[in-house]
Amino acid sequence: DIQMTQSPSTLSASVGDRVTITCRASQSISSWLAWYQQKPGKAPKLLIYKASSLESGVPSRFSGSGSGTEFTLTISSLQPDDFATYYCQQYNSYFTFGPGTKVDIK
Amino acid sequence: QLQLQESGPGLVKPSETLSLTCTVSGGSISSSSYYWGWIRQPPGKGLEWIGSIYYSGSTYYNPSLKSRVTISVDTSKNQFSLKLSSVTAADTAVYYCARRPNSSSWRSWGQGTLVTVSS
Numbered sequence: 001d002i003q004m005t006q007s008p009s010t011l012s013a014s015v016g017d018r019v020t021i022t023c024r025a026s027q028s029i030s031s032w033l034a035w036y037q038q039k040p041g042k043a044p045k046l047l048i049y050k051a052s053s054l055e056s057g058v059p060s061r062f063s064g065s066g067s068g069t070e071f072t073l074t075i076s077s078l079q080p081d082d083f084a085t086y087y088c089q090q091y092n093s094y095f096t097f098g099p100g101t102k103v104d105i106k
Numbered sequence: 107q108l109q110l111q112e113s114g115p116g117l118v119k120p121s122e123t124l125s126l127t128c129t130v131s132g133g134s135i136s137s138s139s140y141y142w143g144w145i146r147q148p149p150g151k152g153l154e155w156i157g158s159i160y161y162s163g164s165t166y167y168n169p170s171l172k173s174r175v176t177i178s179v180d181t182s183k184n185q186f187s188l189k190l191s192s193v194t195a196a197d198t199a200v201y202y203c204a205r206r207p208n209s210s211s212w213r214s215w216g217q218g219t220l221v222t223v224s225s
Binding site: 001034036042043044045046049050055087089091094095096097098099100 | 143145152153154155158166168169202204209210211212213215216217218
């Protein structure tokens with residue numbers, strides 16, 4: 001089984017901050033990694049697929065990078081709508097989600 | 107506009123079988139371009155993939171749940187279904203149905219339905 005970890009688990013930031021979340025896989029997953037945003041009571045929303053491809057309709061302030069076992073999600077300038085929990089997920093072998101990173105207001 | 111809607115009992119007794127259906131509208135479940143799946147989220151916790159199905163009936167299950175899970179598709183009703191047997195309190199979760207294109211991840215989701223396992 002491929003295990004996913006994320007850091008930090010919680011991140012306190014202000015509007016306008018540059019935010020980076022790291023995701024690591026227990027073995028190489030090539031670029032088969034997705035990032036999701038989830039708000040309370042809502043289904044997750046796909047932001048990034050194949051490590052760095054921006055999903056249609058997602059603001060360009062979101063970007064993803066990495067390959068192999070280490071990946072990052074960057075929000076270039078945090079907006080009020082971005083306070084949420086973010087999950088990475090590998091799809092190299094079945095599907096495994098990371099534990100999540102909650103981005104809250106500083 | 108694609109829509110996915112989960113339906114089924116919100117309360118299931120321990121040791122019984124949880125059964126949910128996902129009704130797809132605005133798109134055909136018979137498309138060869140997509141896979142359909144179930145993902146769950148216990149209250150306050152993270153996401154867990156349960157399993158997936160292709161329109162042909164090919165299924166893929168989370169190894170940790172495989173012995174208890176059955177996913178099936180009904181192309182005539184544009185629906186797919188989940189059965190999870192021998193449930194315990196640990197199976198209490200919001201259950202989502204979702205769709206993913208080939209070579210991408212879960213792009214479209216239902217709103218989710220809370221299933222509580224309790225006597």
